[in-house]
Amino acid sequence: MKSGLYKTSSGIYKNLQRILLCIVFSVLSFIFSRLTFQNTFYALPLCTLAALSISIFAPNAAWGAVTVSAAVITLILLEQTFNTDNSPVQPIAFIIYTGAVSIAAALITNRWYWHIRKQRDSYQEQSTRERSLSQLSTALLTAASEEELHELTVRSIFSITGCSAVLFIRDKKGATNRAASYPKGLLLYPCDDAVNACVKNNCRTGFGTVYFGENPLVCFPVSANGKLLAVAGMLLNSDEPITTEYQMQTTELLLVCAGIVLDKITMLKREQQILMEKELEHMRSDFLRSISHDFRTPLTGIIGACSMLNGSNDIVLDIRSRQELVESINGEAEWLMRTVENLLSVTRVGSNGPKLNKSPEPIEEILSTVLDKAASRFPQAEFIVKQPDDFIMIPVDPVLIVQVLMNLIENAVKYSGNSSGIELSAADNDKYVIFSVRDHGHGMKQETLSTLFEPSACRSGDSTHGMGLGLSICKSIVAAHGGMIEGHNAESGGAVFMIHLPKENNNEQY
Amino acid sequence: MSNIKSSILIVEDESYIMKVLETALAAGGYRTISAVTGAQARSAISSYMPDMVLLDLGLPDMDGVKLLKELRQWSAMHVIVVSARSTERDKILALDNGADDYITKPFSAPELLARIRAVLRRNSSGSANDDTYCVGDFNIDFNKRIVNVNNETIRLTQVEYRIVELLARNPGKVLTYDYIMSNIWGPYADSENNRILRVNMSHIRKKLEPDSMKPRYILTEIGVGYRMAE
Numbered sequence: 001m002k003s004g005l006y007k008t009s010s011g012i013y014k015n016l017q018r019i020l021l022c023i024v025f026s027v028l029s030f031i032f033s034r035l036t037f038q039n040t041f042y043a044l045p046l047c048t049l050a051a052l053s054i055s056i057f058a059p060n061a062a063w064g065a066v067t068v069s070a071a072v073i074t075l076i077l078l079e080q081t082f083n084t085d086n087s088p089v090q091p092i093a094f095i096i097y098t099g100a101v102s103i104a105a106a107l108i109t110n111r112w113y114w115h116i117r118k119q120r121d122s123y124q125e126q127s128t129r130e131r132s133l134s135q136l137s138t139a140l141l142t143a144a145s146e147e148e149l150h151e152l153t154v155r156s157i158f159s160i161t162g163c164s165a166v167l168f169i170r171d172k173k174g175a176t177n178r179a180a181s182y183p184k185g186l187l188l189y190p191c192d193d194a195v196n197a198c199v200k201n202n203c204r205t206g207f208g209t210v211y212f213g214e215n216p217l218v219c220f221p222v223s224a225n226g227k228l229l230a231v232a233g234m235l236l237n238s239d240e241p242i243t244t245e246y247q248m249q250t251t252e253l254l255l256v257c258a259g260i261v262l263d264k265i266t267m268l269k270r271e272q273q274i275l276m277e278k279e280l281e282h283m284r285s286d287f288l289r290s291i292s293h294d295f296r297t298p299l300t301g302i303i304g305a306c307s308m309l310n311g312s313n314d315i316v317l318d319i320r321s322r323q324e325l326v327e328s329i330n331g332e333a334e335w336l337m338r339t340v341e342n343l344l345s346v347t348r349v350g351s352n353g354p355k356l357n358k359s360p361e362p363i364e365e366i367l368s369t370v371l372d373k374a375a376s377r378f379p380q381a382e383f384i385v386k387q388p389d390d391f392i393m394i395p396v397d398p399v400l401i402v403q404v405l406m407n408l409i410e411n412a413v414k415y416s417g418n419s420s421g422i423e424l425s426a427a428d429n430d431k432y433v434i435f436s437v438r439d440h441g442h443g444m445k446q447e448t449l450s451t452l453f454e455p456s457a458c459r460s461g462d463s464t465h466g467m468g469l470g471l472s473i474c475k476s477i478v479a480a481h482g483g484m485i486e487g488h489n490a491e492s493g494g495a496v497f498m499i500h501l502p503k504e505n506n507n508e509q510y
Numbered sequence: 511m512s513n514i515k516s517s518i519l520i521v522e523d524e525s526y527i528m529k530v531l532e533t534a535l536a537a538g539g540y541r542t543i544s545a546v547t548g549a550q551a552r553s554a555i556s557s558y559m560p561d562m563v564l565l566d567l568g569l570p571d572m573d574g575v576k577l578l579k580e581l582r583q584w585s586a587m588h589v590i591v592v593s594a595r596s597t598e599r600d601k602i603l604a605l606d607n608g609a610d611d612y613i614t615k616p617f618s619a620p621e622l623l624a625r626i627r628a629v630l631r632r633n634s635s636g637s638a639n640d641d642t643y644c645v646g647d648f649n650i651d652f653n654k655r656i657v658n659v660n661n662e663t664i665r666l667t668q669v670e671y672r673i674v675e676l677l678a679r680n681p682g683k684v685l686t687y688d689y690i691m692s693n694i695w696g697p698y699a700d701s702e703n704n705r706i707l708r709v710n711m712s713h714i715r716k717k718l719e720p721d722s723m724k725p726r727y728i729l730t731e732i733g734v735g736y737r738m739a740e
C-alpha cells in the first residue's frame with residue numbers, strides 16, 4: 001500500500017499536470033496584475049506563492065524545483081512578450097533572483113512536506129498494525145480450549161500475511177505434532193528439519209534464514225516463560241513469495257501473545273486436572289467410608305453369631321436358636337456377596353472407560369429374568385409385571401441391567417414397608433425404554449430425595465444400610481449405558497424409580 | 511445309577527473353596543480328585559479318567575478354556591465350568607467349546623449337586639436319541655414333529671419347531687445364541703446379530719408358555735443363551 005501511494009504520485013503524468021497548473025497560475029497572475037495594477041511586478045509574489053504550494057506535492061525536491069522554475073520562466077516569457085506599453089519594465093535579473101529564492105524555498109518545503117508525510121504514514125501503519133494485533137490477541141485470549149486457540153492462531157497468521165499457516169504442538173515427550181492448519185488439511189512438503197531446527201534453536205527458521213533457507217515454510221517459535229511450546233509455520237505463496245518485514249514482525253508479535261495464552265490454557269487445564277483428581281479422591285474416600293460402614297454392620301452380626309455358635313462362652317443354645325444363628329450368618333454373608341458383586345460392576349464401568357458387554361436384548365427376557373431372580377430371593381413378596389406389546393430389543397449389558405433392577409426391587413421390598421404389589425414395568429418411549437420399579441409403601445423421606453444416588457456415609461447410619469450405595473452403583477451403571485435414573489415419591493404414595501435407557505447404541509444421549 | 515461312586519476332578523486354585531467343594535461332593539456321594547493347576551489337571555485327567563471335571567476358568571498357569579479345548583479333542587468327558595463374575599465372557603466361550611454346563615460363583619452346595627446330577631443323568635439316559643422328550647406338561651415327539659402342551663398340540667412354524675427341537679434334544683444344557691444360530695440358520699449366519707433368534711423365541715414362548723413372563727419350559731440364561739427345563 002505504501003509503495004503504491006508513492007508510485008501514483010510520482011507518475012510523469014501527475015508531474016506534468018502540476019507543471020501545467022503552475023504555468024496556468026503564472027498566466028493568470030500575470031493577467032490579474034496587468035489588469036488590476038497595470039504592473040507585472042505584482043504578479044511575481046502571486047505566481048511564486050502558487051508555484052510553491054503546488055511544488056510541495058511534488059514527489060521529490062527536483063520535481064518541485066522544476067515546477068517552480070516553470071512558473072517563473074513562464075512569467076519571464078510573458079513579461080518579455082507582452083510588456084509593450086510604458087509601464088515600468090521589471091529587470092529580468094530581479095525576476096531570476098526571485099525565482100532562485102523560490103526554487104530554494106520549494107526545495108526546503110518539499111523536503112519537509114515529504115518528511116512529515118512519511119512519518120504520518122508510518123504512524124498510521126503502526127496504529128493499524130497495533131489495532132489488528134490487539135483484535136487478534138483479544139480473539140486469542142477468549143479462546144476457551146486448546147483446539148480453538150490452535151485454529152485461531154493459524155487463522156490469524158493467514159489474515160496478517162495471506163499465507164497458509166500451520167501449527168505444530170510440542171508434546172510432553174518433546175515430539176512435535178501438527179495440531180492445526182489453515183486452510184484445513186493443508187499439504188506440506190517435508191519440513192521436519194526446519195521445524196526441528198526451530199525447536200532446537202528457538203529462532204525463526206526456514207525460508208530466508210540461515211536454517212534450511214530453501215524450505216518454503218517459515219517457522220516461528222511459539223514460547224512462553226522461556227519454554228518452547230509450539231512451532232508456527234507460514235507457507236510462502238509461490239507466486240508472490242515476498243512477505244514484508246512488517247508482516248513478519250506482526251506475526252512474531254502475535255505469536256508471543258499466542259504463546260502466553262497457550263501457556264495459560266495448559267496451566268488452567270493442569271489446574272482443572274488437579275481439582276478433578278481432588279474431587280475424585282474425595283468421592284473415593286466418601287465411597288470407601290460408606291462401604292466400610294456398610295460392611296461393618298453385617299460382619300459384626302456374623303462374628304457375633306459365630307462366637308455364640310463356637311460355644312466358648314457359657315450360653316447353652318438349643319437347636320432352634322442355633323439354626324436361627326446359622327441362618328442369620330447366611331443372610332448377612334449373602335448380602336455381603338451381593339454388595340461385593342455390585343462393587344465389581346462399578347469397577348467394571350469405572351474410571352478407565354466403561355467396559356460393558358453390550359448386546360441387544362429383548363425387554364421381555366430382561367423382565368422375566370429379573371422376575372425370576374426376585375421371586376426366588378423374596379418369596380414372600382408379590383410382583384406385578386407390565387411390558388409393551390411390541391417386541392423391543394435394547395442394547396444393554398444384560399447382567400448389569402438385571403442387577404440394577406434387582407437393586408431397585410431389593411430397596412422396594414426392604415425399605416418401603418409394604419412388599420405386596422411391587423410393580424415392575426417397561427414402557428416404550430420413542431428413543432428410550434423406560435423401566436420402572438414402584439412400591440406402595442410409605443415412600444422416601446423428603447430430605448433424602450436430593451441425595452438419593454450419592455454414596456453418603458451419614459445416611460447409611462440408619463437401618464437402611466446399603467441403600468445409598470446400591471443406588472449410586474445403579475446410577476453409574478445406567479450412566480455408562482447413556483441412560484438416566486431418577487427416583488421420586490408417587491402422588492398416590494410409595495416410591496417410584498425410573499430408568500431411561502436409549503434404544504439406539506449411543507452413549508452421548510442424556 | 512451304578513453302585514460305583516462317580517468320580518469328579520475338581521480343578522480349583524483357591525484352597526478354601528477346594529475344601530468346601532470336596533466336602534460338599536463327598537457328602538453328595540462322589541469320589542473327588544483335586545488339581546490346583548492346569549498342568550496337574552491334565553495329568554489327573556489322563557491317569558484317573560474321572561466321570562466329570564469341575565473346571566475353574568481362572569487358573570494360575572493356564573486358561574481354563576484352553577484346557578477344555580484340549581480335552582474335547584479326545585474325550586467327551588463331562589465338564590462343568592465354574593466361573594467368577596470377571597470371566598463372564600469366558601463362560602460363553604467355554605460353552606461353545608463343549609462345556610456341558612456352567613455355574614457362577616458364588617453358588618450353594620445344593621445347586622452345584624443338582625447341576626452335577628443333571629449332567630450325569632443326561633448321559634445315562636441318552637436323551638439325544640430318544641423319540642420323545644417330556645417335562646411337566648410339555649411333550650415333544652421328534653419323529654412326528656409334534657409339540658404338545660397340556661395335551662394340546664401347539665402350531666409352530668418350521669424354524670420355531672427346529673429351535674424347540676434343538677433345545678429339547680439337549681435338556682438342561684445351556685445352548686448359546688451362537689450355537690443355536692449356527693445350528694438353525696447355518697454356519698454362515700450372522701451370529702453377531704441374533705435378533706431373528708430372539709424374535710422367534712418370543713413367538714415360541716407366547717405359544718408354549720402359559721405365562722411368558724414366568725417361562726417354565728424354555729428358560730433364559732440372560733446374556734448367554736437358552737436352556738430346556740429338565
